Amino acid sequence: MVGKQRDAKILDCTIRDGGLVNGWDFSTEFVRELYQSLSRAGVDYMEIGYKNSPKLHHVPNAGPWAYLTEELIRSTIGEKTATKLSALVDIGRVDEHDIVPRSESFLDLIRVACYIKDVDKGIELAQTFHDLGYETSLNIMAVSHARENDLNEALEILNGSSIDVVYVVDSFGSLVQRDIEYLVAKFQKFAPKKTLGIHTHNNLQLAFANTLTGIDMGVVYLDSSVYGMGRAAGNCPTELLVGHLHNARYDVRPLLDIISRQFIPLRDKVEWGYTIPYAITGLLDEHPRTAMALRASAEKDEYLAFYEKLTTVETHGAHL
Amino acid sequence: MVGKQRDAKILDCTIRDGGLVNGWDFSTEFVRELYQSLSRAGVDYMEIGYKNSPKLHHVPNAGPWAYLTEELIRSTIGEKTATKLSALVDIGRVDEHDIVPRSESFLDLIRVACYIKDVDKGIELAQTFHDLGYETSLNIMAVSHARENDLNEALEILNGSSIDVVYVVDSFGSLVQRDIEYLVAKFQKFAPKKTLGIHTHNNLQLAFANTLTGIDMGVVYLDSSVYGMGRAAGNCPTELLVGHLHNARYDVRPLLDIISRQFIPLRDKVEWGYTIPYAITGLLDEHPRTAMALRASAEKDEYLAFYEKLTTVETHGAHL
Numbered sequence: 001m002v003g004k005q006r007d008a009k010i011l012d013c014t015i016r017d018g019g020l021v022n023g024w025d026f027s028t029e030f031v032r033e034l035y036q037s038l039s040r041a042g043v044d045y046m047e048i049g050y051k052n053s054p055k056l057h058h059v060p061n062a063g064p065w066a067y068l069t070e071e072l073i074r075s076t077i078g079e080k081t082a083t084k085l086s087a088l089v090d091i092g093r094v095d096e097h098d099i100v101p102r103s104e105s106f107l108d109l110i111r112v113a114c115y116i117k118d119v120d121k122g123i124e125l126a127q128t129f130h131d132l133g134y135e136t137s138l139n140i141m142a143v144s145h146a147r148e149n150d151l152n153e154a155l156e157i158l159n160g161s162s163i164d165v166v167y168v169v170d171s172f173g174s175l176v177q178r179d180i181e182y183l184v185a186k187f188q189k190f191a192p193k194k195t196l197g198i199h200t201h202n203n204l205q206l207a208f209a210n211t212l213t214g215i216d217m218g219v220v221y222l223d224s225s226v227y228g229m230g231r232a233a234g235n236c237p238t239e240l241l242v243g244h245l246h247n248a249r250y251d252v253r254p255l256l257d258i259i260s261r262q263f264i265p266l267r268d269k270v271e272w273g274y275t276i277p278y279a280i281t282g283l284l285d286e287h288p289r290t291a292m293a294l295r296a297s298a299e300k301d302e303y304l305a306f307y308e309k310l311t312t313v314e315t316h317g318a319h320l
Numbered sequence: 321m322v323g324k325q326r327d328a329k330i331l332d333c334t335i336r337d338g339g340l341v342n343g344w345d346f347s348t349e350f351v352r353e354l355y356q357s358l359s360r361a362g363v364d365y366m367e368i369g370y371k372n373s374p375k376l377h378h379v380p381n382a383g384p385w386a387y388l389t390e391e392l393i394r395s396t397i398g399e400k401t402a403t404k405l406s407a408l409v410d411i412g413r414v415d416e417h418d419i420v421p422r423s424e425s426f427l428d429l430i431r432v433a434c435y436i437k438d439v440d441k442g443i444e445l446a447q448t449f450h451d452l453g454y455e456t457s458l459n460i461m462a463v464s465h466a467r468e469n470d471l472n473e474a475l476e477i478l479n480g481s482s483i484d485v486v487y488v489v490d491s492f493g494s495l496v497q498r499d500i501e502y503l504v505a506k507f508q509k510f511a512p513k514k515t516l517g518i519h520t521h522n523n524l525q526l527a528f529a530n531t532l533t534g535i536d537m538g539v540v541y542l543d544s545s546v547y548g549m550g551r552a553a554g555n556c557p558t559e560l561l562v563g564h565l566h567n568a569r570y571d572v573r574p575l576l577d578i579i580s581r582q583f584i585p586l587r588d589k590v591e592w593g594y595t596i597p598y599a600i601t602g603l604l605d606e607h608p609r610t611a612m613a614l615r616a617s618a619e620k621d622e623y624l625a626f627y628e629k630l631t632t633v634e635t636h637g638a639h640l
Contacts (some may be wrong), residue, residue, distance in 0.1 A: 177532060202525070204528065204564070205527070208525045209496075209526050216497075227596075240599060243599070244524070256623035276559070301580050303580045
């Protein structure tokens with residue numbers, strides 16, 4: 001256990017996943033301060049945003065962290081510390097010509113997110129980044145909806161690729177610890193050469209618990225976000241991981257400080273974290289988009305009606 | 321797993337543990353409606369308060385659920401359903417003469433809470449209630465601070481007693497899943513004749529996770545509270561247990577309804593649930609009283625100073 005804890009690498013994805021909450025409306029000063037706090041806390045990686053192309057994927061009113069440029073990263077970070085930087089890209093939304101070689105970049109790791117049907121495209125894209133010198137990961141989203149044989153096959157292909165890290169991603173926050181144990185064992189069986197990562201959501205208040213289960217199973221890369229700031233129910237809180245792991249390089253104090261000063265006021269303006277609608281989509285193993293829409297509406301606390309809507313079979317208008 | 325889930329019994333302790341949040345200031349109508357909702361949800365037990373004596377333990381301004389009487393219970397509940405009723409007593413705070421035989425009572429289960437040093441007294445007290453016809457449990461509090469050999473010995477004594485259920489109680493919310501596995505295995509080894517229960521707190525966002533680990537290990541009695549309402553970081557949310565367990569008698573809908581109508585407005589008035597000070601006392605394996613005092617003060621969001629205060633060794637004035 002202690003050995004497994006020592007191997008752990010924390011990847012804080014507050015700006016990237018938390019950006020899904022506030023439209024990436026973080027000031028340069030906020031991002032710089034977060035990087036400095038994570039560095040002092042000993043966090044291994046900070047994911048500073050998406051490196052998608054606005055030409056290929058336009059999000060209205062998105063802040064700059066949705067479309068990272070080298071200039072933005074460089075002017076924000078200033079001087080790099082031991083904390084590495086990562087960016088996420090989506091299949092079909094990234095222009096490979098936007099990516100300079102790692103030797104000219106502030107980024108260390110590029111992560112490719114894809115659904116299981118696109119795993120071939122994901123591997124091809126990650127290979128491009130690998131050839132440019134980056135560390136790479138493939139994050140297989142919505143793994144709770146993957147068909148067993150499709151997943152096994154995808155993992156076997158991944159095992160033969162140059163990708164460094166393969167992630168178990170609980171996109172819907174619907175998995176419990178036994179599911180994590182089952183999936184990690186499967187990933188280890190079918191992709192034994194790969195280092196594993198885990199990315200959790202907190203719909204069932206299990207994001208930290210599932211991450212701990214991952215550590216116990218030998219998962220190395222642990223996604224988290226400060227005060228859990230991530231889409232919908234949010235992620236595994238960075239402060240809990242840093243506070244819990246017995247490793248001399250971690251120090252929770254810089255995180256406590258930035259949570260007090262930045263995240264408490266921010267949480268008063270925008271919502272993330274456990275609420276009943278997110279618990280409902282988690283229990284139903286569904287994408288949280290319906291719950292996100294509910295929380296943005298006047299009916300945000302009408303839980304029973306929301307549950308009935310999601311679980312009642314619509315018959316009117318259906319072709320029987 | 322499915323078999324273990326079928327054996328599970330949910331004990332909702334909202335009024336008792338949640339009463340620690342609001343001084344048991346629940347109206348009779350609120351408690352009646354909660355009982356009806358829990359009944360429709362299929363919850364097995366409702367803990368309706370403490371049965372301590374105000375003569376032996378006076379809490380200023382405490383509502384009536386801190387000092388249950390048969391008349392109060394009877395007039396509140398009206399007609400009993402399949403949902404049984406329980407009350408908690410503390411060693412030295414209960415007058416045994418206040419307790420009528422079960423045949424004359426609305427209560428089914430009396431739970432005795434005690435620290436490990438008082439386990440003999442706890443057994444003696446529980447024996448009195450057993451002789452009056454009640455189901456009984458002994459809840460060993462603050463188990464994370466118990467000395468290993470003291471705990472083993474206490475469990476061996478409990479194993480020979482007439483107590484029905486023995487509880488693992490994570491009073492400080494400091495335990496992770498591996499701790500629960502270790503403790504439940506110990507309880508099973510030293511008290512093999514006893515049915516086990518688990519009572520968790522959510523300081524590390526692990527209350528539901530630790531309860532699930534308990535179920536996997538064969539624990540039968542599962543404490544929870546609606547919307548997690550319990551002291552400090554609160555408990556395992558009843559709605560998550562009811563929504564998760566695959567058992568035909570459970571239905572989450574009545575809980576969703578009462579959360580919308582009663583618990584959301586209540587949560588606007590009084591605070592419980594995960595906050596950083598509770599995470600800090602959980603990480604430090606300490607009683608949450610310092611964090612509760614902080615949350616009631618003007619410095620409620622000064623996390624770093626709070627952490628430094630708890631972790632800095634005070635030297636001035638100490639006898640070296």
